[in-house]
Amino acid sequence: MAEIKLQNLVKKYGDGFPAVNDVSLDIADGEFVILVGPSGSGKSTLLRMVVGLEDISEGELLIDGERTNEKAPRDRGLAMVFQNYALYPHLTVFENIAFPLRLGKKKVAESEIKRKVEEAASLLELGEHLQRKPANLSGGQRQRVAMGRAIVRDAKAFLFDEPLSNLDAKLRGQMRTEISRMQRRLATTTLYVTHDQTEAMTLGDKVAVLKRGVLQQYASPQELYEQP
Numbered sequence: 108m109a110e111i112k113l114q115n116l117v118k119k120y121g122d123g124f125p126a127v128n129d130v131s132l133d134i135a136d137g138e139f140v141i142l143v144g145p146s147g148s149g150k151s152t153l154l155r156m157v158v159g160l161e162d163i164s165e166g167e168l169l170i171d172g173e174r175t176n177e178k179a180p181r182d183r184g185l186a187m188v189f190q191n192y193a194l195y196p197h198l199t200v201f202e203n204i205a206f207p208l209r210l211g212k213k214k215v216a217e218s219e220i221k222r223k224v225e226e227a228a229s230l231l232e233l234g235e236h237l238q239r240k241p242a243n244l245s246g247g248q249r250q251r252v253a254m255g256r257a258i259v260r261d262a263k264a265f266l267f268d269e270p271l272s273n274l275d276a277k278l279r280g281q282m283r284t285e286i287s288r289m290q291r292r293l294a295t296t297t298l299y300v301t302h303d304q305t306e307a308m309t310l311g312d313k314v315a316v317l318k319r320g321v322l323q324q325y326a327s328p329q330e331l332y333e334q335p
């Protein structure tokens with residue numbers, strides 16, 4: 108669980124107009140925040156600055172009160188869930204979820220790996236599918252495997268970059284339900300980028316609207332809906 112504070116964040120690529128321009132956001136512990144805006148408005152750049160894939164030009168990034176601007180991505184305790192799930196087709200569900208634990212700098216005991224993977228799988232209702240390969244799973248199950256990978260790392264927060272944008276409308280609807288369900292269970296701080304209005308209005312506790320790098324609004328979906 109983590110509290111994420113963005114204070115006057117700026118990202119400049121070269122001399123042009125900043126891609127992210129003086130954005131401040133307070134994300135409370137356990138909150139689900141949707142970042143929405145037209146293509147090119149700086150959503151991806153903002154997310155990448157939080158994860159550490161992009162340098163911060165100006166401003167402060169605080170995670171649980173600690174300045175994080177210069178921390179290496181792997182030391183930030185965050186987990187990014189990608190658009191295409193990035194699962195390994197030749198590995199079982201168990202091995203896909205266990206993967207980050209086997210990659211780490213310090214070796215994790217096999218019994219510990221088993222315990223963590225089974226715990227995550229049970230939480231995500233994947234317990235029966237641990238020996239399957241990704242090709243034999245539904246889209247929703249694959250998304251849950253990707254979440255499982257984030258969970259076993261004890262991530263403080265999840266970051267999603269347009270996770271549903273490649274799916275057809277029907278599957279997108281199912282996945283929205285899946286993601287809401289997981290969020291209610293896990294209550295992990297989440298920052299979720301989309302340009303889909305329905306996702307923005309149904310998934311999050313709060314919606315941050317970006318336009319040309321500038322934060323236009325930061326409010327609950329209800330408050331946005333009721334605005335004139």
Ligand code: ADP
Pocket residue numbers: 120126144145146147148149150151152153
């Ligand atoms: P969004 O995710 O909202 O579509 P991006 O964060 O991808 O927006 O892009 C914001 C702006 O920054 C755009 O004008 C884009 O062209 C520019 N931009 C993004 N990445 C780079 C980069 N690596 N180098 C230069 N400009 C970039």
Ligand code: ADP
Pocket residue numbers: 151
């Ligand atoms: P996304 O939907 O992820 O924002 P983009 O096509 O905007 O996809 O960007 C894909 C990659 O290209 C990203 O890594 C982004 O940082 C980079 N990029 C985007 N715009 C520019 C740009 N104007 N110059 C250089 N790199 C860019």
